[in-house]
Amino acid sequence: MNNFLNIQSLSAKVEDKLIINNLNLNVDKGEVHAIMGPNGSGKSTLSNVLAGKDGYEITSGIINFCGEDLMSLKPNERSNRGIFLAFQYPVEIPGVTNINFIKTALDSNRKHRGLDPLKPGDFLKLIKEKSKILGIPEDRLKRQLNVGFSGGEKKRNEALQLLMLDPSLAILDETDSGLDVDAFKIVADSINSRRNNDSSMLIITHYQRLLERIEPDFVHVFINGSIIESGGPELASEIESNGYERFTDVK
Amino acid sequence: MDMRDSLMLSNLTLDNFDKSFKGSNSLVEERKNAFLNLKKIGIPNKRIENWKYMDLAKITKGIEFKPRGINFELLNKNLKGIVVRDFEYFIENKDQYSKLTKYLDNEGVVYLNLSYAQEASVIEIKESQSEPLLINISCNEDGVSFPRIKIDVFPNIEAEVHLFYDGGKGFINQLTEINIQKNSNLRVQRVNKSSAIHSETFLSYLGLNSNISLVNLSMPKNKSRFQVYNIFLDQHSCTDFKSVSIPYEDCQDDFLIQNLHMSSNCESNVGLRAILNKGTVCSFQALVDIDLNTSSSKAIQDCKAILLHEDASMNAKPEMKIFNDDVVCKHGTTIGCLDKEQLFYLQSRGLSPVSAEKILLQGVIKNYISEDSSLNNFLPKVYQ
Ligand SMILES: Nc1ncnc2c1ncn2[C@@H]1O[C@H](COP(=O)(O)OP(=O)(O)OP(=O)(O)O)[C@@H](O)[C@H]1O
Numbered sequence: 001m002n003n004f005l006n007i008q009s010l011s012a013k014v015e016d017k018l019i020i021n022n023l024n025l026n027v028d029k030g031e032v033h034a035i036m037g038p039n040g041s042g043k044s045t046l047s048n049v050l051a052g053k054d055g056y057e058i059t060s061g062i063i064n065f066c067g068e069d070l071m072s073l074k075p076n077e078r079s080n081r082g083i084f085l086a087f088q089y090p091v092e093i094p095g096v097t098n099i100n101f102i103k104t105a106l107d108s109n110r111k112h113r114g115l116d117p118l119k120p121g122d123f124l125k126l127i128k129e130k131s132k133i134l135g136i137p138e139d140r141l142k143r144q145l146n147v148g149f150s151g152g153e154k155k156r157n158e159a160l161q162l163l164m165l166d167p168s169l170a171i172l173d174e175t176d177s178g179l180d181v182d183a184f185k186i187v188a189d190s191i192n193s194r195r196n197n198d199s200s201m202l203i204i205t206h207y208q209r210l211l212e213r214i215e216p217d218f219v220h221v222f223i224n225g226s227i228i229e230s231g232g233p234e235l236a237s238e239i240e241s242n243g244y245e246r247f248t249d250v251k
Numbered sequence: 252m253d254m255r256d257s258l259m260l261s262n263l264t265l266d267n268f269d270k271s272f273k274g275s276n277s278l279v280e281e282r283k284n285a286f287l288n289l290k291k292i293g294i295p296n297k298r299i300e301n302w303k304y305m306d307l308a309k310i311t312k313g314i315e316f317k318p319r320g321i322n323f324e325l326l327n328k329n330l331k332g333i334v335v336r337d338f339e340y341f342i343e344n345k346d347q348y349s350k351l352t353k354y355l356d357n358e359g360v361v362y363l364n365l366s367y368a369q370e371a372s373v374i375e376i377k378e379s380q381s382e383p384l385l386i387n388i389s390c391n392e393d394g395v396s397f398p399r400i401k402i403d404v405f406p407n408i409e410a411e412v413h414l415f416y417d418g419g420k421g422f423i424n425q426l427t428e429i430n431i432q433k434n435s436n437l438r439v440q441r442v443n444k445s446s447a448i449h450s451e452t453f454l455s456y457l458g459l460n461s462n463i464s465l466v467n468l469s470m471p472k473n474k475s476r477f478q479v480y481n482i483f484l485d486q487h488s489c490t491d492f493k494s495v496s497i498p499y500e501d502c503q504d505d506f507l508i509q510n511l512h513m514s515s516n517c518e519s520n521v522g523l524r525a526i527l528n529k530g531t532v533c534s535f536q537a538l539v540d541i542d543l544n545t546s547s548s549k550a551i552q553d554c555k556a557i558l559l560h561e562d563a564s565m566n567a568k569p570e571m572k573i574f575n576d577d578v579v580c581k582h583g584t585t586i587g588c589l590d591k592e593q594l595f596y597l598q599s600r601g602l603s604p605v606s607a608e609k610i611l612l613q614g615v616i617k618n619y620i621s622e623d624s625s626l627n628n629f630l631p632k633v634y635q
């Protein structure tokens with residue numbers, strides 16, 4: 001057992017339906033884990049449970065993050081401790097300016113680390129630099145958060161927040177879905193460039209092509225709310241060619 | 252008329268009141284007629300008015316119906332092209348005036364004001380203004396008061412008026428009439444922080460190719476009713492009325508906004524954003540009335556209310572009376588709590604539940620009152 005992210009025998013229900021079923025997963029510092037699984041298997045539910053969303057009944061198990069019981073923390077406290085979820089479906093928030101929101105989020109996380117808010121000039125420099133990497137035009141920063149953004153633009157905006165907040169554990173829920181060919185490469189490479197010994201990633205995806213750009217240390221096959229097989233990148237290739245049939249048969 | 256109504260009226264008619272009907276200028280004539288009408292229909296109440304929500308007859312019970320002075324103040328001095336004078340009819344064409352009475356026949360609240368307002372101020376805007384006109388209205392004695400203002404905007408004018416109501420006691424029954432002559436554009440800001448029972452009837456008459464836009468920040472500390480009648484007298488005119496309602500705990504804030512499309516090619520836009528705390532009640536009754544002979548009209552109504560407490564309530568009643576086929580009308584209403592998905596999104600980025608809530612509420616208001624609007628300063632700190 002490591003002392004970074006440690007999930008043991010986790011089960012969770014939504015409206016009396018068991019979605020996460022006795023799940024075990026260990027993620028160590030600096031590791032990249034990929035989770036692949038059919039639609040409706042519970043991957044987003046797992047991300048939401050990790051990020052602290054309401055509405056799930058945890059029926060058993062523990063989640064430990066950096067030695068703390070994650071369940072006892074509110075979503076913002078989890079964020080402050082370095083957990084970041086890039087949403088599969090980012091919500092639109094009218095009346096809230098994208099750039100102001102990112103500044104507020106960054107300052108809140110910095111405050112937790114005992115840092116002063118970033119000076120406006122420095123912040124602007126940073127966000128311009130990251131937007132440029134992701135090919136996000138400046139006027140999109142001034143728009144209302146995700147409002148009217150296309151599917152791909154929303155995903156890019158999640159990637160921007162990821163680069164800006166620089167979390168120690170990034171959970172990416174299908175961040176690659178919805179991106180065009182060029183955007184896919186840009187976003188995947190920028191995510192990959194974040195790899196270092198101090199931060200880990202949990203990447204949920206349906207496509208092996210993402211894992212060709214971000215080579216995972218582990219690939220997990222996620223069926224009916226639990227991991228039924230783990231392996232290396234070769235597992236992703238197998239799923240790409242044969243689908244989930246073999247795994248569902250095992251079940 | 253029931254017993255209590257007649258008591259109130261006789262209370263008012265006594266002494267000073269009868270005397271005040273003496274003389275024969277146009278104001279006195281109008282008051283006499285209005286009073287006859289009021290005697291017929293009685294003190295405003297739910298039964299007789301178009302109004303469905305706030306029963307003024309009931310809630311003004313116990314208030315002594317003794318008229319008292321009003322402080323009406325135009326804060327800017329010596330503005331070029333502004334004339335402030337006593338009331339006279341400013342609508343030359345009386346037929347136009349009588350057209351509008353059709354809509355006000357059973358609005359006791361208007362006749363109450365018309366009968367008892369002993370002074371009326373007229374502000375004439377004869378030249379375009381670079382700074383807003385600031386108008387304060389307050390009443391600090393108990394009893395009833397009847398502020399009445401007319402604003403006459405001359406042709407080809409650009410101007411802005413800020414109305415400010417703060418504090419006060421008793422029952423304020425206000426009548427605001429705005430005449431916008433052809434090719435003019437008036438912007439109005441209204442801040443209501445009245446602690447009296449406040450009812451304001453706001454009539455605007457729009458001439459050819461004229462425009463009125465109003466942004467209203469309503470934060471009553473008692474019961475408040477704001478009823479608007481926009482009357483399109485001529486073609487190609489527009490109205491845009493946006494209200495933000497944040498009543499104090501246990502207070503009530505009601506809106507009745509009617510856009511009376513009696514000329515073709517006009518456009519009306521009405522919106523409300525309400526944030527409702529414990530014990531608050533808000534209602535939004537918006538009517539679009541499009542005449543048989545009126546074509547190419549456009550009308551939009553839009554209402555959004557956020558209930559922050561289980562003991563808060565919102566009544567939304569969009570109404571459309573459309574007698575002509577050539578129209579574009581839209582209306583939408585959403586009433587609910589703050590969106591859980593949005594709250595979670597913000598919190599997952601490190602914002603505390605309190606600041607996530609704050610940011611969402613600011614978002615609700617921002618589209619109406621932006622950060623650089625002067626109204627922003629009047630908002631409670633948490634929403635600024
Ligand atoms: N609030 C809810 N109420 C009822 N059922 C829910 C709720 N949330 C999730 N579910 C169900 O839980 C199951 C898992 O959903 P989840 O979104 O986690 O799947 P997923 O693995 O992310 O799928 P996809 O690959 O399509 O994104 C689905 O059957 C879904 O319908």
Ligand SMILES: [Mg+2]
Pocket residue numbers: 043044045088173
């Ligand atoms: Mg999903």
